[in-house]
Amino acid sequence: MLMVAYMNDEALKKTLSTGTVHYWSRSRKKLWKKGESSGHLQILKEIFVDCDGDALLLKIEQKGGACHTGYRSCFYRSIDGKIIGERIFDPDEVY
Structure with a gap:
């Protein structure tokens, strides 16, 4: 899993029409x-819908990092705070 984000109808339509999330x-x-x-x-x-029809799971090809902190995934820390991911870009150079 790379990240969790909110998608409304407009975002879903734009994703489907462009192929870019x-x-x-x-x-x-x-x-x-x-x-x-x-x-x-x-x-x-691909897009998958859960059993209740109220959540989507997107299968994507990620170009670069998904997390604004520079990691490939937003889930780069364990519950005890240990960094388990690798930073792949410097956010100060990108944003």
Whole structure:
């Protein structure tokens, strides 16, 4: 798993029409294309729906890191805080 993000109807439609993953930023209240600032795009491969029909799982091809902190995944720490992932880019050089 690389990350967890919110997707509204607009983001889903844009993802399906472009093949590049889009999300809805609830804090900024705007649509965003993953990687639009960093170039670390997510290319859609498949979408799966859970049994309740209220959650999606996207199978993607990740270009670069998924996490804005420079790691491939946002889940780069264990529960005790140990870093278990490898930083693949310097966020100060990207953002």
